[in-house]
Amino acid sequence: MRTAPRPLAFLQGLLLSTGLAVTLAACSGASDPAAGGSSDAPASAATAGTLTVITHDSFALSDAAKAKFEAETGLSVTYVAPGNAGTVVNELVLTKDSPLGDVVFGIDNTFAGRAVDAGVLAPYTPADLPAGAADFAADGSGELTPIDFGDVCLNADTVWFADHSLAVPVTLDDLLKPEYKDLLVVTNPATSSPGLAFLLATIGAKGDPGYLDYWAALKANGVKVAASWSDAYGVDFSGSSGKGAYPLVVSYASSPMYEMGDDGSAPTTALAETCFRQVEYAGVIAGAANPEGAQQFIDFLLTDAVQSEIPDTMYMLPVSSSASLPAAWARVLNVSPHPWTVSAADIAAHRDEWISEWTTTVL
């Protein structure tokens, strides 16, 4: 008889190891409530001289700015970027009993409601908000400080429309016209944050349940759904270097800035009446080991120096009206005067339901 491994044998082994791990988990579970008090600090930030900043994966600051903050405060800063805004908020919710860090940047208005409802943030409002910032305030909770904003808008390849002697569409309703059949690519709101923002634009414009009729009509007019922004913009859109087949795409108001040629002319344009405004916030994490440092970091994000960096590093617009914009932005950027809006509370209450209804209607 040979003693070769039999399937059953390792199933037993598997159960054995699972049992071991369950025991471990149970042990830690038992200690959770006792340690759940807000004064319990994570080890990584236990000393006063350190600060852990949690951000979304689009966060960027120049080395000079980071060094300046460390020099001025004497803090040693660790930056952690676990994913998109949704992932960040969900991780904060999951680790409420043992916070990941001290301060968070990058919660946007589509996820703000969830963060506030879950109680993962501590109240903090900077003493001197820069001019203009108050216009972007989230809600009455006093937990979220606006840092930057950007409009998600449809982008049009103006060269394509000129070549085809077709007028560039202006409104959401234009997209339902037969001459614009099979020209639009959007991204799936379930997997893409600009996709969700554009869905919210249609909800802001058409209401609930009116948006579903609108999407049914868009579908009948040949809208294409891509999984991610890079996929839609980089492959399907005709106005990017991908030279795809669709001259209309969901993107940002700032995107045309990056398609500009050397002569300063942009071959694409953002459609100002199709926009949803994303605002990104920072907040002090409840139970932070270094709440003072967290507050200092939020103040720092609102200084003119950092605010002026935001367009180049994060492709968003500063909330502070005293920040300076890059010359090209000031000239070309089309900030929508009337973006469509949906309140953070409404989004928190209905997001999953809207996405699932959208999926049923469109896919």
Add this chain to the structure above:
Amino acid sequence: MDDDGSVRRWRRPGDRAPAVQGVAALLPLAFLAVFFAYPVVTLVARGFRGDAGWTLAPVIDVLASPRTGRIVRQTLLLAVTGTAASLVLGVPGAYVLYRLRFRGQRALRALVAVPFVLPSVVVGVAFRSLLAVGGPLGRLGLNESFAAIVLALVFFNYSVVVRTVGALWAGLDRRTADAARSLGAGPVRVFRTITLRALAPAIASAAALVFLFCASAFGVVLVLGGTRWGTVETEIWYQTTQLLNLPAAAALSIVQLVLVTATLAVANATRARQERALRLTGRPSAQPVRRSDAPALIVTGLALALLVLPLATLVTRSFRTASGWGLDHYAALATAGAGTLTVTVWRAVANSLVTAVAAAGLALALGFLASFVLSGRRRGRLAGFFDAAFMLPLGISAVTVGFGFLISLNRPPLDLRTSWALIPLAQAMVALPLVVRTLLPTWRALDPRLREAAATLGARPARVFATVDLPFLRRGLGLAAGFAFATSLGEFGATSFLARPDKPTLPVVVYRLISRPGVDNFGLAMAAAVVLAVLTATVMAVAELLGPKEAVGW
């Protein structure tokens, strides 16, 4: 009837003390228990905890829902088709690239390893560019089809089959087959009864690996599947990171666990039936190309075309600039992409290399110990368990592990959640099964009579190991090191969860750039992806060189 002398079953001489085996087993197991089993079980357990205590209902609801059923069916269909296609193309490829001998062979071996480590977001864009309406292959009508996903899965996994099978095939003693031939067996019969049976353990190993890779495919399915195709992996990502639906995460993780366990059970049964001591020679047994090799050459040519086309798309787009064609994007590698990145691309390359050295070193050390224990067949029962344990990280979602980390490794001394060290640790876990799989067939196939002879002649265990085991293992070790290093270089899933914006790795930088508008960002992303590809090919070529080319005769 297998026990006809030349292929008798392997029995270990009593030169491995149980204590040595025990210690060797303990280290890798402890690593897995702390950094894998504990986080995963903690997260799954959280899914069973309702507002009013423990409950089964939400998890069972998810398991019973039609959506879960559809996802599981799609996952199985994709994984089975992807594995079958990879084997059909890969086994002839192993023959051509490892058994035959011709000029340029080494370059081709290095080339086939490249796709394995490319970030899936880049591969997705490359395939979509090829297949999209108006793309070079747009007429095939494969855009967002089942076939497109399967092609991409083969693109990723071809090298796994070629290398796992090839490493064994290269060292297979030709004399057994020659003997059969001279006794009148035709080439087909020789292949079926001698070669294929000898290769069976490696083929089973490769099939299990590829199946697990396909079943847990994430990026390519998301990008190429459009909105119609999903896998358990994409569903876990969506339910966990976007909806924080923990019962769904728990239910789907359990589905993955069952899937992995069943795969390993089948693969193990196959191996146990087929495995025996092969005759491995140290002598080069490669043969020159003959006319009868034409079918294998044609299949391999087709497979290489499938590999090269998307890579060519990447290279082409890396040269396309705002004003035509040029090297602008390569020059920009020394910049931080006009502010889009926090570091220069070259700096990210350095970060990647440092991380990969740490991860590959750890994976190699643990994998060496693990495969040592696994090859000791006298502990059959436990060996089966170890075998499964070391494969599990391949089949379980990085999201489950990543979110598990957050709620389990959250107390000193193990609060590594925001530490850089977690990145090489996570990558080592992903590379570990590959290391074990690469070393195991060679180690198991080592003729025990060599060790017995050495022991009889008075060599102590350490000397037996150094003079008998190690020379044979060197080739496997070289390959394993290459795989581990390359895996770490290209790893994105776990890394992106733990990403440190001030210390990004190359795949993170590529992802970052590709998520930004503008021809400069896109071109720089492509140039960075080409750098990643060249780096990988170089690593794999060096790993090949580490293996002995010339005789290690006995």
